[in-house]
Amino acid sequence: MTAYKALSTEKTGLNIPPGTLLKMKIEGIDIPIKIQASLVGMVKNEYILITHPTPLATTKPKLYAGNGIIAQYQDGSDICVFGVKIIDAIMKPIRVVVLEYPDKIIRRKIRSES
Template identity: 30%
Template sequence: MIGFEELNLQPGTRLQLMRHRGRTPVQYLSTFIGMERNEYLLLRLPKAQGTFLTFYDGEKVTVRVFSGVMISSFDASVIQTIHHPLNCLCISFPHAIQVKKIRREMRIKVDIEGRLGLQDRTILPVKLTNISATGCQILVDRDIGKVDGQVVLNFNIAQLHDDETSAMTLEAKVRNVVPAGLSGGASFLAGLEFVALESNVQLLVRHYVYECLVDRRQNLV
C-alpha cells in the first residue's frame, strides 16, 4: 500500500476507470483533471458510443494507473457526475493505493492494418499480428532490413467502448525478422520493440490490450 502523494498523479494522466454494475467490471478510459487534497478527485467523464456516461452518486468505481511495469489501483465512490460545462466525474479521495508489479507485458493476437516507414523513407503496408504495450509483431511482404534498425509504425486502435479510434505513430527498433512461411509469395514476420514511448501513448496501447482480454477473450501470445 502507498499513499496518494506517492502516486504522483499529474493532470492529463490517462487512466482506467472501472464500473461494477454487472458480473464483470467494465473498463473505460479517462483522464485525471485535478483534486482537492483529502476531499475529492476530478476525472474526465468517459464515453460509450460517443456519449458521455452518467454515474450514480455513491456508486463504487475502481481507478487504475499504469506506470512502466507497475499497476496502481484504488476504489472510490462517486460524489457527483458533472455534465456541464466540464463533463467530469467527482469521486472520493483515496487514502490507500494498491500497487502490483506486472511480471511481463501481456501480448495479444490482433489483425490490424498499418504502415511501416523505413530509414530510406520507403513506406510499406503491414499487418500487426500481435501487440503489447512494449512491442508488436508485424507481417510484411519484404525484408525490412537489419536487426536493431529504426522504423516508424503507423496504425489505428479502436476504443472498444467508444466509436473513436486513436491514431498511433510509434518509433520502433527491429528485434528479429524471419520468413513467415505463408503460401502466395514471400512474406516475413518481424518483431518490433517500441522505443521512446510516452507514458500516455503506452497507456492507450495497454488499455487496448486489457479491453481485448476482457471483452473479446483474446488469446495471450
C-alpha cells in the first residue's frame, strides 16, 4: 500500500528549485498528451511562475484565468502533486504562466524495485 502525505505549504513553503520539470494536466484538455513546463520561480504564499506548457498549440487556448492545473514533479524519492488555478498567462515579452500558490502538496514515495 502506498502512503500519501498531504502537507500544508503555509509555513514550510514549496521546496522546488527553478528549472524543475513539471508534468501537468490542464482542465479542458482530455486527450492523452504529455504536457510539461519548467518552474521559473515563486513568491511564497503568493504565486508560482512557470514556462508556457508544451505543446503550445494544444495548451494555449486553455491557459486563462481561473482554469485548473494539476502539476506533478519528482523530489528525490517522492512524487509531489498539487492543484491550483491559473492567475494569468503572459505571452509578451516572454511566455510565462502565473499560478496560484498551492495550499497543500501531496507527497508519495516512489516504489522501489525489489
